[in-house]
Amino acid sequence: xxxxxxxxxxxxxxxxxxxxxxxxxxxxxxxxxxxxxxxxxxxxxxxxxxxxxxxxxxxxxxxxxxxxxxxxxxxxxxxxxxxxxxxxxxxxxxxxxxxxxxxxxxxxxxxxxxxxxxxxxxxxxxxxxxxxxxxxxxxxxxxxxxxxxxxxxxxxxxxxxxxxxxxxxxxxxxxxxxxxxxxxxxxxxxxxxxxxxxxxxxxxxxxxxxxxxxxxxxxxxxxxxxxxxxxxxxxxxxxxxxxxxxxxxxxxxxxxxxxxxxxxxxxxxxxxxxxxxxxxxxxxxxxxxxx
Amino acid sequence: xxxxxxxxxxxxxxxxxxxxxxxxxxxxxxxxxxxxxxxxxxxxxxxxxxxxxxxxxxxxxxxxxxxxxxxxxxxxxxxxxxxxxxxxxxxxxxxxxxxxxxxxxxxxxxxxxxxxxxxxxxxxxxxxxxxxxxxxxxxxxxxxxxxxxxxxxxxxxxxxxxxxxxxxxxxxxxxxxxxxxxxxxxxxxxxxxxxxxxxxxxxxxxxxxxxxxxxxxxxxx
Numbered sequence: 001x002x003x004x005x006x007x008x009x010x011x012x013x014x015x016x017x018x019x020x021x022x023x024x025x026x027x028x029x030x031x032x033x034x035x036x037x038x039x040x041x042x043x044x045x046x047x048x049x050x051x052x053x054x055x056x057x058x059x060x061x062x063x064x065x066x067x068x069x070x071x072x073x074x075x076x077x078x079x080x081x082x083x084x085x086x087x088x089x090x091x092x093x094x095x096x097x098x099x100x101x102x103x104x105x106x107x108x109x110x111x112x113x114x115x116x117x118x119x120x121x122x123x124x125x126x127x128x129x130x131x132x133x134x135x136x137x138x139x140x141x142x143x144x145x146x147x148x149x150x151x152x153x154x155x156x157x158x159x160x161x162x163x164x165x166x167x168x169x170x171x172x173x174x175x176x177x178x179x180x181x182x183x184x185x186x187x188x189x190x191x192x193x194x195x196x197x198x199x200x201x202x203x204x205x206x207x208x209x210x211x212x213x214x215x216x217x218x219x220x221x222x223x224x225x226x227x228x229x230x231x232x233x234x235x236x237x238x239x240x241x242x243x244x245x246x247x248x249x250x251x252x253x254x255x256x257x258x259x260x261x262x263x264x265x266x267x268x269x270x271x272x273x274x275x276x277x278x279x280x281x282x283x284x285x286x287x288x289x290x291x
Numbered sequence: 292x293x294x295x296x297x298x299x300x301x302x303x304x305x306x307x308x309x310x311x312x313x314x315x316x317x318x319x320x321x322x323x324x325x326x327x328x329x330x331x332x333x334x335x336x337x338x339x340x341x342x343x344x345x346x347x348x349x350x351x352x353x354x355x356x357x358x359x360x361x362x363x364x365x366x367x368x369x370x371x372x373x374x375x376x377x378x379x380x381x382x383x384x385x386x387x388x389x390x391x392x393x394x395x396x397x398x399x400x401x402x403x404x405x406x407x408x409x410x411x412x413x414x415x416x417x418x419x420x421x422x423x424x425x426x427x428x429x430x431x432x433x434x435x436x437x438x439x440x441x442x443x444x445x446x447x448x449x450x451x452x453x454x455x456x457x458x459x460x461x462x463x464x465x466x467x468x469x470x471x472x473x474x475x476x477x478x479x480x481x482x483x484x485x486x487x488x489x490x491x492x493x494x495x496x497x498x499x500x501x502x503x504x505x506x507x508x509x510x511x512x
C-alpha cells in the first residue's frame with residue numbers, strides 16, 4: 001500500500017484561553033493539495049494557524065510540517081512555509097522595498113527575480129508605503145513575499161476577506177498556479193466558502209474549537225445534503241440522521257451527513273438537496289443540534 | 292546574526308538615525324558641562340539604553356512582533372539578535388557621544404576622563420545594568436515595562452535619598468561593596484581586575500539574555 005506524504009499533519013492539538021478552548025484538533029493535508037479551513041468567526045481557525053507558526057504555545061498535541069515537528073525544527077519548518085496573515089504584521093510606515101529588504105536575508109532560497117516579477121504582475125510599486133496600499137494590495141504584497149522564498153507550503157489566514165470578487169478570483173488563480181509546481185501545498189482559512197468550492201481539494205470544518213469534519217471536498221459535497229420538510233422530521237427515528245436542525249412553525253430544515261440514507265428514508269416526505277459548504281457551515285453553526 | 296541587526300535597522304531606521312544623532316549631541320553637550328565622570332557615564336548609558344531598546348518598544352506599540360516570529364528563526368535567536376542590536380547601537384552612540392563631548396569647547400571632562408579605563412568600565416557597567424534589567428521587563432511587559440522601570444528607578448532614587456538622610460546603613464553598604472571591590476582589585480592586580488569586571492558584565496548579560504529567552508518563549512502572540 002502506498003504511503004501518503006503529508007505537507008501538514010496536526011494531531012490532538014489543544015490550546016485553551018479563559019473563554020475559548022481548542023480541543024483535540026486533528027487533520028492532515030497531503031502534499032500537492034489545497035485544504036480549506038472553514039468555520040464561523042471565533043471557531044479557532046486563526047488559533048490553529050498561529051499554533052502552526054508558533055506564535056502561540058500549544059498545550060497538547062503535535063504539529064508536523066513535511067514530517068518535522070514545528071517546534072523542534074522551527075527554523076527549517078518556517079523556511080518551507082509562506083505565511084499570509086489576515087492582518088499583516090508589517091510596519092505601516094515602511095515601503096514595500098524596505099520591508100522586503102528586512103525579510104529577504106532570512107531566507108536562503110530567496111528569489112529576488114521572482115519577487116520583482118510578482119511585484120510587477122501584481123502592479124505593486126516597490127517605493128510605496130505599506131500604509132498606502134489597499135487591503136487587496138497588502139494581501140498581494142504578503143503573497144509576493146510568501147512566494148518569493150520558494151515555500152513548499154502556503155498558509156493563508158483569511159486572505160480573501162474584505163476583498164472584491166475580481167481580486168479574490170485573481171488570488172485563487174494564483175494559488176492554483178502555485179500548485180502546478182509539483183509538491184506545493186496550501187492551507188487556506190476562510191469563511192467565504194464559495195472560494196473553496198472553486199479550488200480546494202480538502203476541507204476541514206472547525207466549530208467551537210473542535211473539528212466537525214475533515215475530508216476531500218468532493219466527498220463532503222457528495223455525502224452531505226440539505227433536508228427540508230415538515231415537523232415529522234423531528235421524529236425520534238430520525239435522530240442521528242439530521243444535524244443543525246432549524247425549526248419554524250411548519251417547516252423543519254437540517255443537514256444530513258449521509259445523503260444516501262436521507263434520500264432512502266426521507267425521500268418521499270422531504271425535499272433533499274445537494275448541500276454547499278456554506279449550507280453545511282450555516283446549519284451546523286446556526287442550527288440546534290440533532291433532530 | 293547580522294541579518295537581525297539589519298532587520299531592526301531597516302524597520303526603525305528613521306528613529307534610530309534621528310535619536311541616534313540627537314542623543315549623542317545632547318549627551319556630548321550636557322556631558323561637557325559636568326565635572327563628574329560617574330554622572331556623565333550614568334546619563335550617557337541611560338540615554339543610549341533608551342535608543343537601544345527602541346526596537347522592542349516600537350514593535351510592542353505597533354504590535355509587529357509577529358513579523359519576527361514568522362521568520363525562520365527561533366525565539367532564542369530573535370532575543371540574541373535583539374541583544375546584539377542593542378549593544379551595537381549603544382556602542383555606536385557611546386563612540387559618537389564621546390567624540391561630541393571631546394569636541395565641545397570648554398568641556399570639564401577631558402580625554403583623560405572620558406577615555407580612561409575607569410570611565411569606560413563605569414559606562415559599560417551602567418549600560419550592562421540598564422540593559423540587563425530593562426530587556427526582560429520590555430519582553431514581559433512591553434511599553435508598560437519601560438514605564439515600570441522608569442518609575443521604579445525614580446522611587447528607588449527617592450528611597451535611597453531618604454535612607455541616606457536617616458540612616459547610615461546604605462552608606463555603609465555602599466562603602467563595604469566599594470571596599471570589597473578594592474580588596475579584589477588589589478588581589479587580582481590591574482589587568483586581573485579588569486578581566487574580572489568584564490567577566491561579571493558578560494555573566495550579567497548572559498543571565499539577562501537567558502531570562503529574556505525564558506520570558507519570550509512563554510508568551511503568546
